[in-house]
């Protein structure tokens with residue numbers, strides 16, 4: 490096996506075209522932040538933008554800011570900023586509400602487009618909200634059933650047939666980091682006559698995505714991970730233009746009405762992507778997201794992807810090289826082309842090890858039952874960070890620091 494030296498790692502940083510982007514983020518000195526797959530850091534431009542939104546737009550402009558500061562149009566304006574990152578042509582993306590709420594809208598919209606069919610497909614090991622929301626979508630509709638990919642080994646072939654209305658899948662698995670083939674899976678699902686909905690929470694902003702080219706029907710994703718929109722920042726929805734005019738989603742609030750200021754008695758959906766809007770949006774949160782998306786302006790996602798693959802490859806190789814005797818298992822695909830931007834390790838003492846790492850300034854997270862997740866965001870993580878993170882991991886294992894009782898105390902958020 491080839492070994493990797495500290496000099497090799499420094500050479501990778503010296504050749505990194507994205508190295509200077511770290512300066513755009515507020516990151517505490519010495520912290521190695523490997524949790525951008527959960528919550529991205531704050532861009533340095535955000536406090537001033539927020540101060541302006543609060544003091545000028547709300548403080549001075551008051552209600553006139555709905556027009557004058559572009560608040561009313563913000564969901565669509567943010568959709569325009571996101572479009573290029575998602576491979577989505579104009580007018581197909583809108584920002585509003587939470588990811589969970591948008592999954593609900595998308596699943597129901599898909600079901601409405603295939604009303605003669607009665608089956609929802611999602612993944613047994615998917616992010617729980619995808620499971621819970623599809624369960625909720627079936628409530629009060631005894632004609633609907635659900636099939637779970639991966640349950641008892643079921644593959645896509647096994648669950649697809651002429652009864653399937655919608656298929657909801659994650660582009661990148663939230664635990665293993667596995668990246669799925671969007672084009673091939675979408676083709677297979679549509680060949681069975683179903684509507685394809687992608688959950689892009691773990692790929693938007695980090696993996697080049699081609700929603701239009703893959704002929705995707707509907708997609709949703711969050712903005713607080715690799716898009717750095719801030720805690721609980723609003724989610725986005727994509728609907729292919731060919732479906733516009735036919736979208737019916739059940740949260741038929743006034744913002745999705747074709748003429749909201751006519752105050753009509755009956756709901757009449759806006760013909761385009763705005764049909765996914767529901768009611769008034771948290772504008773201050775959207776202003777932070779807007780500033781965060783500006784940081785991505787001009788950033789080449791192909792370069793981001795290339796560095797992301799290098800960082801995750803390097804981390805895996807260094808864990809093998811430095812920590813081979815410490816009982817870690819690899820839970821992520823070894824082939825970088827089949828991986829998003831996170832690496833998951835398994836260890837039976839994973840929770841305590843992660844808490845010990847965090848106390849030493851290496852922040853990742855833990856997922857039940859034994860998964861240590863490390864996210865690598867190329868905009869602010871260097872190869873040297875990866876080197877240092879593995880050196881600290883090795884030290885924690887060799888000194889058995891993780892055995893200190895305080896590291897086994899569970900917090901609400903892991």
Ligand SMILES: Cc1ncc(COP(=O)(O)O)c(C=O)c1O
Nearest residue numbers: 587588589616618659663690711
């Ligand atoms: C794949 C996936 N879908 C959805 C969500 C979250 O939904 P929400 O933004 O509503 O909390 C997450 C959160 O981590 C996720 O990983």
